[in-house]
């Protein structure tokens with residue numbers, strides 16, 4: 285991809301986002317030059333899903349980039365990203381939350397996280413089931429984790445062409461967000477994020493209460509694995 289194509293794609297995505305919806309540019313598997321092109325067009329929030337790749341990019345790229353960890357994070361990797369990560373988007377167990385809390389404390393900081401929900405019908409997806417998430421919140425254990433701040437929820441809709449199905453899943457996530465906002469986070473103004481929408485469905489997501497879309501291919505082209 286040429287820089288100009290990346291910038292054009294970026295601007296095309298931005299043009300579709302209503303006010304209040306943030307764009308996380310998903311740069312996994314793409315070279316740092318692609319990130320620099322988007323950066324030069326003003327993009328500051330990027331998402332990566334592999335600790336080692338992220339580390340290399342962090343070392344080489346401007347310090348004012350906000351990095352989101354979007355993939356499945358193994359507990360033994362938390363310590364490597366804890367010093368600098370802006371947000372860990374896909375937290376799907378209490379075990380992982382505890383480890384983030386511990387490593388954040390070691391770094392004398394608070395790490396923002398999202399709870400990953402499993403709503404899509406595909407079986408391979410990670411995330412809390414809605415009942416699992418309710419149970420976790422009810423346990424109150426998370427309330428003692430002072431170095432993590434739960435900022436909202438994230439999910440991936442089923443990867444299907446059926447727009448009705450996608451909307452249904454995103455709206456379930458929205459309903460669940462409002463439920464737990466009311467039950468557990470009414471006094472937490474930072475609990476406001478709904479991270480859904482990828483290249484193929486971000487336009488639907490912005491109609492379904494998303495506050496954060498995660499677009500990779502639509503900006504940087506196909507990934508080369």
Ligand SMILES: *Cc1c(COP(=O)(O)O)cnc(C)c1O
Pocket residue numbers: 310312333354355440482483484498499500501502
């Ligand atoms: C890779 C990835 C994306 C971006 O997917 P595209 O289809 O390239 O936009 C978004 N969210 C998560 C969790 C991802 O792993």
